[in-house]
Amino acid sequence: xxxxxxxxxxxxxxxxxxxxxxxxxxxxxxxxxxxxxxxxxxxxxxxxxxxxxxxxxxxxxxxxxxxxxxxxxxxxxxxxxxxxxxxxxxxxxxxxxxxxxxxxxxxxxxxxxxxxxxxxxxxxxxxxxxxxxxxxxxxxxxxxxxxxxxxxxxxxxxxxxxxxxxxxxxxxxxxxxxxxxxxxxxxxxxxxxxxxxxxxxx
Numbered sequence: 695x696x697x698x699x700x701x702x703x704x705x706x707x708x709x710x711x712x713x714x715x716x717x718x719x720x721x722x723x724x725x726x727x728x729x730x731x732x733x734x735x736x737x738x739x740x741x742x743x744x745x746x747x748x749x750x751x752x753x754x755x756x757x758x759x760x761x762x763x764x765x766x767x768x769x770x771x772x773x774x775x776x777x778x779x780x781x782x783x784x785x786x787x788x789x790x791x792x793x794x795x796x797x798x799x800x801x802x803x804x805x806x807x808x809x810x811x812x813x814x815x816x817x818x819x820x821x822x823x824x825x826x827x828x829x830x831x832x833x834x835x836x837x838x839x840x841x842x843x844x845x846x847x848x849x850x851x852x853x854x855x856x857x858x859x860x861x862x863x864x865x866x867x868x869x870x871x872x873x874x875x876x877x878x879x880x881x882x883x884x885x886x887x888x889x890x891x892x893x894x895x896x
Contacts, residue, residue, distance in 0.1 A: 703729060703730070703731050704729055704730045704731075704779050704780065704888055704892055705730075705731055705732075705733035705734075705776060705777050705778050705779050705780070706720075706724070706730065706731070706732050706733060706734075706778070706779070706780045706781070706782055706884070706888075707732075707733065707734040707735070707736055707773060707776065707778040707780070707781050707782070708720060708721075708732060708734070708735050708736070708781075708782045708783075708784050709736045709737070709781060709782070709783050709784070709786040709790075710735065710736075710737055710742065710744040710783075710784045710785050710786055711737060711738055711739050711742055711744075711785055711786050711787040711788070712739070712742055712743065712744065712785050712787075712820075713742070713743045713744060713785070714735075714742065714743055714744025714745075714746075714747045714748070714784070714785070715873070715876075715877075716784035716785060716805065716876055716877075716880055717732075717735060717744050717747060717748070717784045717785075718744075718747040718751065719876075719877050719880065719881060720732060720782065720784065720880065720881050720884065721747070721748070721751045721753055722751075723881035723882075723885070724881070724885075725751070727885070729888075729889065729892075730884075730885060730888055730889075732753055733753070733754070733776045733777065733778060734753070734754050734755070734756060734772075734773075734776045734778060735748040735753055735754070735755045735756070736755070736756050736757075736758050736772075737755065737756075737757060737758070737786075738757070738758055738759055738760060738763065738786070738787070738788050739757075740757050744784075744785075745757075754776065756772055758772075760788055763788055763791060764791060766791075766793045769794070770793075770797060773797075779801065780798070780801045780802070780803070780884075780888060781794070781798055781801065781802040781803075781842075782802075782803055782804075782884060783802070783803065783804040783805070783842065784805065784880075785819075785820075786804075787819060789846065790802060790842050792844055795842060795843060795844060800841055800891075802841065802842040803839060803840065803841055803842065803852065803884070803887070804839070804840055804841075804842050804847075804849070805837055805838070805839050805876060805880055806818075806823075806837065806838045806839075806840065806847050807819075807820070807823050807824070807835075807837060807869075807872045807876070808823045808826075808827060808835055808836065808837075808838065808872075809834070809835060809836045809837075809838060809854055809856065810838040810840060810847055810851060810854075811847075811848075812832075813826050813827060813830075813835075814838075814846065814847030814848070815846050815847055816846045818846075818847065821865055821869065824865035824866075824868040824869045824872070825865045827859060827865075827868055828859070828863060828864065828865050828868060831861075832859050833858065833859055834856050834857065834858055834859055835856070835857060835859050835868055835871070835872060836854055836855050836856035836857055836872070836875060837854065837855050837872060837875045837876055837879065837880075838851055838853075838854050839851070839852045839853040839854070839879070839880065839883050840852055852883065852887060853879065853883045855875045855878075855879050857871040857872065857874075857875060858871075859871075
């Protein structure tokens with residue numbers, strides 16, 4: 695007798711504010727995955743290039759401004775409509791409200807372009823982080839993938855990877871090294887985390 699196993703797809707919403715290179719990489723990584731799919735891209739910026747990347751990849755998009763993010767019912771309804779199970783922040787610049795954190799406990803993760811707890815907190819994003827790393831004379835930097843809680847960059851760390859920082863490196867040099875780490879590790883860490891915390895269904 696042949697027994698078939700049916701899995702419910704686990705659906706991710708990616709929240710992004712800018713260019714969306716990480717979002718595009720994650721979409722590509724899961725495009726043929728048997729259990730996980732990127733079902734929605736959410737941006738607070740209607741001009742963000744991530745929306746174009748999503749369109750090219752045929753992933754639905756939604757605009758959610760700062761004011762709209764505080765509208766509990768509309769945001770939860772949007773995520774329910776797309777059957778979202780996990781939220782991944784990939785360069786999302788708005789603070790995640792408490793109602794989303796309580797609705798998705800330990801199912802919202804973020805990537806930060808430095809080795810937390812160093813160089814985290816409000817205002818520490820993008821080039822600001824790399825400028826601070828170089829100005830402090832750090833010998834290494836890296837990425838931190840962490841759970842999101844009610845404080846900026848303060849959730850438990852899931853994974854870190856490092857890269858050397860030379861005395862001659864500019865902030866742009868550091869940014870390029872960090873980008874390579876993000877591209878290499880973020881999708882696979884998402885995959886391992888989701889599969890390790892999701893029960894097998896039959």
